[in-house]
Amino acid sequence: MRRFIFTLGLLASVSFGSVADAQSARVRIVATGGTIAGAQAKAGEYGYKAGAFDVQQLIDAVPNLNKLAVISGEQVVKIGSQDMNDEVWLKLANRVNAILNSPDYDGVVITHGTDTLEETAYFLSLVTHSDKPIVMVAAMRPATAISADGPGNLYNAVAAAASPLARGRGVLISLNDELDYARNATKTNATRVQTFASVNRGPAALANTGTINWFAPLEKKYGRTSVFSVDGLTSLPRVDILYAYPNMSVDLIDAAVKNGAKGLVIAGVGAGNMTEPALNRLAEAAKAGVVVVRSTRTGSGIIYRNNEIDDDKMNFVASGELNPGKSRVLLQLALTKTADPRQVQQYFDQY
Template sequence: MKMQRQSLARTLAAFLVLLLPTLPSAQPATKAPAAQGPKAKVRIVATGGTIAGAQGDSGSYGYKSGAFKVEDLIQGVPHLDTLAKLSGEQVVNIGSQDMNDAVWLKLAARVNALLASPDVDGIVVTHGTDTLEETAYFLDLVVKSDKPVVLVGSMRPATAISADGPANLYNGVAVAASPEARGRGVLVVINDEIHAARNVTKMNTTNVETFHSPNRGPAGLVNTGAITWMDPVDKKHTKATEFSVKGLKTLPRVDILYAHANMSPDLIEAAVDNGAQGLVIAGVGDGNMTQASIDALEKVQREHGVAVVRSSRVPTGLVLRDNEINDDQKGFVASGEFNPPKSRVLLQLALTKTCKPDRIQRMFDEY
């Protein structure tokens, strides 16, 4: 197994060295930004995903996530060490479709511990793209430092033709090493763009330009280490939040239910019967749903104290409070800018503090 991994690492490194100079976005990597003062100390925390994936021998579309370890990724990107003093560690090595609450808590605790050390100036987390936006926003709410935390991923595995992971990792390290990244909250760097964790979402199944911040736009641009910043997020994050993972062993269960024509209320009842403390509805339009479902949600909120958040299956726009449904009367929360996955993350953490709709609504407005 060890020999196989070493072989894979050599193959990856050799492949990337040959490939990167042919890519327009990678050519200037030979001209790293000029160092000014001591190099920042950046820790790369790996969790697996496509960025560490390898295709099969046939070169087919399929691939295995997490085939490479963090050391392989660092060694496979030319000139990466010119940006910062690097170190790495492997927290888990999974495809992000298998990301779960236990890994979130483990990752957050480790990130906070690293950021508390004077030997770490910034962190890059490598992550699969399927749930990257959720992990990024979770960290944005529970990280207790203004030091940069940057998540990177890729849409193509490390051994694919035109692999995008190396450039994303290069740019991610550049952002994590930048003093201007401090205090901006957790960031996602991918496809030459920088996004705030609260705003970014995956918009395409396979394209490399899949990540966008549809309502607010990117937080910045980065091309082979050269960074241009946009306006920072005007919402609370990291040190300014009321949330903490310290002492937490589990998170409250929150389920997402997808609204559609003829939506049945029995899914609502089933979720609550199976232990859901909160429900996020990916509603139609402005967070709407069938009248039977509205009635069922009002009942579980009133009788069981289940927190109900109305979000939308529509990719852009806001779900406004009391716009189509009387949220005040029914005890519902309107998600505002947050899509269903982000709403779930915030609701899980909100439920560690309260189950009162008015307090949860305040959190959705402030964060």
């Protein structure tokens, strides 16, 4: 009910985009695998193999998709998104940037698994530098399931990517008749189709069979305004996420640092807190040059600087709205620029 009321409150600033807005737009669909391309081993069984179908099969499975835009596709990888890694991120980012820089395409749609969709989407929002639309799309049910959600999600994703009103909005995520900004969206349920939500904010748009109702743009830095780039990068700095809990040990902190972590994100209890032994050991790690970011395991809320913990004294970074997964993404990119926690904090405030 709360989200419904919030959505109604946004309608005063809505912009409408119809299926007919951009039928001549040229949209490139980039496939990576995931549940949206998944096939069940046997009819009626819950288990399935991710990435079983290729990009052309996904395109062919959606009726009237070619009426939305001029469609073409390519397969970058064919994996479940639980296996997404830095190498694929860099490959995908370079390919998407090349497509965006080409005069042959007006927008990009990327198919992806839901498990790590929010991290990939946020990463791309920080390292792609174009006003052309980028829409990530996924599904909670495999392509062979009864009432598969992938075709409808893909239809809306193409409609959004073809819309002139999507320009300059950065990376969007399309699922369950909703579009969310990559920075804001998170997966909130392991199995239900309405899993993705912008828990601290509202959606970027609502979709209805290709008609997109746009809301206010995002005010943070992304796309053209981002200072981050993958040009020349062959790897990303190691950043580990550690989960806080009662009687949290320092062993995992020591192991992460010993094994080369340049940054640590703490999925803290409450407002980014942790046990006193862990806190003290992290302060030692920060003093030694490891950048420590405090986030929260609660799933929503804002981690304010110097709230409960003296970040200034301990040289920690407060994550603000970013959850642990997205904090890790931003910290990896921040570390390609600096290891100064004060500068890293500025990145977290701005992005």
